[in-house]
Amino acid sequence: MSLAQQFAAYAEWRSQLGEGIERLRDWLAENELNDAQTDLRLTQLLDRLHEDRLHVAFVAEFSRGKSELINAIFFADYGNRMLPSSAGRTTMCPTELMYDPAKPPCVELLPIETRASNAGVAEYRRFPEEWRNVPLDTASAEAMQETLRHVSETIRVDRATAEKLGFDLGDEGAGALHVAADGQVEIPRWRHAVINFPHPLLKQGLVILDTPGLNAIGTEPELTLSLLPNAHAVLFILAADTGVTQSDLAIWKEHIDAPGGRKKGRLVVLNKIDGQWDELKSEAEIDFEIARQVGNCANILNLPANQIFPVSAQKGLVAKITDDPALLAKSRVPELERALSEELIPAKQEIVRDDTAGEVGELDARARGLLESRLAGLREQLSELTELRGKNRGVVEYMMGKVRTEKEEFEAGLQRYYAVRSVFSTLTNKLFAHLGLDALRALTQSTREAMQEATFSRQLSEAMANFFTVSREALSKSKGEVDEIHRMMEAIYRKFAVEHGLKLGSPAGFSLLRYEKELDRLETWCDTHLNTMFQLLRHEKGHLTQKFFEEVALQVRRAFEHANRHAEGWLKTIMAPMETQVREHQIQLKRRLESIKRIHQATDTLEERIGELTHVEATLSEQLRSLAAITGGIRQSLRTEVDPRDQMVVNL
Ligand SMILES: Nc1nc2c(ncn2[C@@H]2O[C@H](COP(=O)(O)OP(=O)(O)OP(=O)(O)O)[C@@H](O)[C@H]2O)c(=O)[nH]1
Ligand SMILES: [Mg+2]
Numbered sequence: 001m002s003l004a005q006q007f008a009a010y011a012e013w014r015s016q017l018g019e020g021i022e023r024l025r026d027w028l029a030e031n032e033l034n035d036a037q038t039d040l041r042l043t044q045l046l047d048r049l050h051e052d053r054l055h056v057a058f059v060a061e062f063s064r065g066k067s068e069l070i071n072a073i074f075f076a077d078y079g080n081r082m083l084p085s086s087a088g089r090t091t092m093c094p095t096e097l098m099y100d101p102a103k104p105p106c107v108e109l110l111p112i113e114t115r116a117s118n119a120g121v122a123e124y125r126r127f128p129e130e131w132r133n134v135p136l137d138t139a140s141a142e143a144m145q146e147t148l149r150h151v152s153e154t155i156r157v158d159r160a161t162a163e164k165l166g167f168d169l170g171d172e173g174a175g176a177l178h179v180a181a182d183g184q185v186e187i188p189r190w191r192h193a194v195i196n197f198p199h200p201l202l203k204q205g206l207v208i209l210d211t212p213g214l215n216a217i218g219t220e221p222e223l224t225l226s227l228l229p230n231a232h233a234v235l236f237i238l239a240a241d242t243g244v245t246q247s248d249l250a251i252w253k254e255h256i257d258a259p260g261g262r263k264k265g266r267l268v269v270l271n272k273i274d275g276q277w278d279e280l281k282s283e284a285e286i287d288f289e290i291a292r293q294v295g296n297c298a299n300i301l302n303l304p305a306n307q308i309f310p311v312s313a314q315k316g317l318v319a320k321i322t323d324d325p326a327l328l329a330k331s332r333v334p335e336l337e338r339a340l341s342e343e344l345i346p347a348k349q350e351i352v353r354d355d356t357a358g359e360v361g362e363l364d365a366r367a368r369g370l371l372e373s374r375l376a377g378l379r380e381q382l383s384e385l386t387e388l389r390g391k392n393r394g395v396v397e398y399m400m401g402k403v404r405t406e407k408e409e410f411e412a413g414l415q416r417y418y419a420v421r422s423v424f425s426t427l428t429n430k431l432f433a434h435l436g437l438d439a440l441r442a443l444t445q446s447t448r449e450a451m452q453e454a455t456f457s458r459q460l461s462e463a464m465a466n467f468f469t470v471s472r473e474a475l476s477k478s479k480g481e482v483d484e485i486h487r488m489m490e491a492i493y494r495k496f497a498v499e500h501g502l503k504l505g506s507p508a509g510f511s512l513l514r515y516e517k518e519l520d521r522l523e524t525w526c527d528t529h530l531n532t533m534f535q536l537l538r539h540e541k542g543h544l545t546q547k548f549f550e551e552v553a554l555q556v557r558r559a560f561e562h563a564n565r566h567a568e569g570w571l572k573t574i575m576a577p578m579e580t581q582v583r584e585h586q587i588q589l590k591r592r593l594e595s596i597k598r599i600h601q602a603t604d605t606l607e608e609r610i611g612e613l614t615h616v617e618a619t620l621s622e623q624l625r626s627l628a629a630i631t632g633g634i635r636q637s638l639r640t641e642v643d644p645r646d647q648m649v650v651n652l
Contacts, residue, residue, distance in 0.1 A: 003073060004201060006341035007054075010349060010642045011204040017356060018049045020634040024360070027630055031623055033367045037576055041569075045359050053098070053205045054348055056340075057228055059255060060237035061248050062089045062213025065271040069237060069313040070097075070210055072333055073340075074201060076320030080141050083210065084152050092188035094121075094223055095151045095210040097195045099202035105136040107147055110192040112155070115165045118550045120222045121192045132190075136197060151210075153189035162187050166547070188212070191220075221551035225525060228255055233265040233344045239272045240293055240310070244300045252301060254528075265343045267309060269336060270297055274312040277330075309336040345642050353638050360638075362508065364631040366577055368624065369503045373581060375620045376501065377588035381595060382613050388599060388606060396600045403596060407589045410500055417582060420492050421575075424485065428571055431481040434474045435567060440560050443470050444553045451549055460545070461530050464552075468523045471556055475512050475519070475563070482510050482567070489574050502581045510570040518559040522552055 025042040028034040058066040067085040074097075075082040084090050093112075108131040110124055124130050134150060137143040162169060162185040169179055179185050202208075209227060228234060236256050238248055256266055276289050290310050298305040309332070316333030318324070328334060384403075388396060433439070450463035489507040496502040529548065599606050 003337040003341045003344075006345050006642065007201055007204060007206060010345050013349070013637070013640060013642050014049055014052060014352065017352075017634065017637045018046060020630070020637055021046055021049070021356070021360070024363070024630050024634065027626065028363075028367060031626075033370060033623075035576075035580070037572055038363055038366070041359060041363065045356065048355065049352070051205070052352060053207050054344065055207045055209065055227075055231040056233045056235070056344070057209040057211065057231040058235050058237065059211050059228065059251065060213060061245065061251060063087060064213065064237040064239045064242075064248075065313045066213075066235075066237050067091050067210055068317065069235070069269065069271060069311070070208055072313045072317035072320065072331075073337060074199070074206075074208065076317055078141050078144075079321055080145065081317065082141075082145060082148060084145075084149050089213065090152050091210055091212045092152055092154055093190040093193050093212055094220065094227070095193040095195060097197060097199075097202060097208040097210070098206075099198050100196055101198075101203075103196050105138050105198055106196050107134045107136055107150055108132070108194040108196070109134070109150055109190040112165060112188055112191045114191055118546050120547070120551045120554060121220065122222055122226065122554060124192075131194075136195070138198060148195065151190065151193045154186045155189045156184045156186055159183055159185060221548050224255055225522065225551055225555050229521065231265075232348055233267065233340060235267050235269055235340070237269045237271050238297055240270055240290075241272055241275050243293070244297055249300065257301070265347055267336070267339060267343065268297070268301060268303065268307060270294055270308055270310040271313050273310045273332070274315045309339060311336050349642055357635075357638055360631060360634050362573060364627065365505060366580070367627055369505065369577060370580060370584060371620055371624050371627065373503050373584055374588070375617065375624070376503070377585070377592070378613060378617055378620065381588075381592045382610065382617065384592065385595065385599070385606060385610050385613065388596075393600070396596065400593070400596045400600060403589065403593045407593060410585065410589060413496070413500060414582065414586075416495070417492065417578070420488060423488065424575065427481055427485050427488070431478055431485070431567065432564070434477040434481065435560065435564055437557065437560060437564070439474060440471065440557060443467060444557070447553070448546070448549065451545065457530070464523075464526050464530065464549075467553075467556075468519060468526075471560075472516070472519055474560075475516055478563075478567075479512055482512065485571070485574070486510065489578075493578070496578070496581070500585060502585060504577055504581060507574040508570065510567065512563060515559045515563045519556065522555055522559075526552055 021042060025034070025039070025046075028038060028042075058070060060066050065085070067083040067090060068081075071081050071083055071085060083095075093109075108128075110121065110131050114124060114130065134147055136147050157165075159169060159179060165187065167185065167187055169185065209231065211223065234256055236252060238244055242248075244252075270290075270293060273290050273293075276286050276293075278286065281289075291305075294305050294308045294310055297303075297308050301308075311333050312331040313333065315327055316331035319326075319328035319331055319333075384399060388399065444467075447463050447467040450466075451460060454460045454463060486507060486509065493504040493507055497504055595609060599609065
């Protein structure tokens with residue numbers, strides 16, 4: 001099964017899941033079991049499923065065949081080489097291939113001059129007017145190829161401009177650019193490119209990131225801090241004709257095998273094995289030679305040999321275009337595709353599955369709790385009324401007194417609930433004072449100033465360390481409040497369950513661990529780059545140091561924004577069932593009282609009333625059954641593994 005087919009199966013799974021959730025949403029609305037919060041959560045869940053994107057990044061030194069491999073894996077159906085691929089440096093800027101149906105097919109290009117400002121690419125994404133937009137004519141493969149060639153464009157600037165834009169000149173490292181005799185330097189014309197292209201896989205949410213070689217990645221902090229670590233798969237490409245060079249190794253260590261980085265979904269490809277194909281050698285000799293090279297790479301990268309995939313991207317592309325299965329097999333591209341889909345899709349499915357299962361589970365429990373408590377209240381009312389059959393006025397009066405006392409007790413209990421609600425809002429305010437963005441903004445500003453004034457590397461590292469310490473403190477203080485809120489809600493849930501028979505279960509938990517981990521990751525990254533930053537500072541490239549910091553600060557802010565949203569959602573989740581059930585219980589008590597009162601006035605309505613209630617009881621039981629059927633269907637879809645082989649069985 002090719003990656004394309006696996007991916008299609010995954011998209012199908014996702015859309016089935018979406019249908020199940022829509023059914024649940026409609027059913028809840030029809031049966032008046034929804035409220036504003038439930039609707040919002042289901043809509044957000046559906047949006048997330050709908051927008052769900054899968055990021056695959058290709059990283060390597062220049063000319064290793066990244067663009068060619070993307071062409072071979074994803075674009076062979078177009079019968080031509082879509083992304084420009086040629087000897088020497090070709091892809092000059094990070095290039096994202098994706099599809100956003102809200103925009104026409106086009107290539108968006110961010111001018112390299114924007115590097116002079118502190119703002120990262122993420123910031124610029126919010127301002128479309130800063131990008132040059134070139135329409136993409138998808139009807140013609142040639143026109144499309146022509147347009148995609150923009151990613152290879154360069155311009156010539158003088159030395160000072162190149163330096164101001166953060167290019168490394170002179171002999172300082174492997175990433176250095178060459179200064180011509182006339183003092184001019186050739187630099188990329190664009191800083192970032194986004195290709196909006198209605199390819200079937202991209203339409204289903206795949207995002208491909210092609211990066212330029214020559215360690216250009218290092219100069220865009222967004223790539224190293226956000227795009228690469230968040231990619232679901234990263235393919236690191238080596239070429240058989242060059243082996244593992246120093247600069248390959250530098251990229252590997254810095255961007256893929258980085259400390260604290262994810263290990264899952266990282267694949268190493270040894271490209272251009274067709275260089276070994278030699279008519280004078282036997283198949284076995286060729287295989288042996290390729291295996292030997294794989295072994296060498298494995299040694300240097302310190303990986304098991306079976307994690308390195310030898311391929312020929314170019315022959316794979318040709319084989320697909322000319323429909324030559326023997327050549328395709330020989331290119332070994334299908335093996336790589338299989339490994340990629342095995343790494344990629346189950347991991348992605350797991351994330352979506354956990355998210356959906358969590359949400360659906362909570363909403364199910366809430367609706368069920370509501371129905372069950374209605375049913376319990378109704379049954380109590382029914383048994384009360386049944387007992388009244390043939391009883392005299394005195395007994396009816398006694399019953400009325402009993403319900404009235406119960407109602408009074410519940411109302412007294414409510415006072416405690418109101419008190420809890422006010423403590424709850426005090427604690428919530430405290431929580432957001434720590435977790436909120438105002439404090440973080442002030443911290444970012446003071447760190448920015450400290451860094452601008454820094455002249456020694458120690459000052460720089462102290463400013464950064466302080467930034468992380470204070471951010472981490474904010475999280476740990478928030479944790480204290482979260483625990484307190486949880487304990488309080490647990491106690492009140494229990495109290496209302498025991499004293500008034502409310503069916504509340506136990507309040508959902510909330511953890512800030514993932515945000516702590518994110519801070520750890522960012523700090524590790526900063527620590528490993530502190531030296532580079534200091535070098536920049538020494539060479540009076542302070543604005544670059546600033547750019548690094550701005551990107552880190554942006555990532556920390558993102559983590560806090562997520563944590564805030566997550567916390568808001570959690571607070572609603574633990575308060576909402578309480579509010580609903582209290583309201584519900586009040587209504588039931590009122591109904592019971594009214595019902596007995598009516599019977600007190602005219603005993604002949606008793607049978608009629610029992611009949612009515614029995615009917616309501618049947619409806620409620622039926623609703624519980626339908627709810628179980630709908631959520632059971634969703635759970636069934638969740639359990640299904642995305643395996644095209646299974647799908648084939650189903651299709652037969
Ligand atoms: N023999 C052989 N050549 C290949 C193969 N894959 C790519 N090439 C050639 O290698 C050169 C570089 O390929 P690209 O796809 O441009 O490499 P890249 O990694 O994208 O390079 P940059 O965009 O410059 O970073 C081109 O001339 C390709 O034709 C392969 O499997 N075998
Ligand atoms: Mg390229």
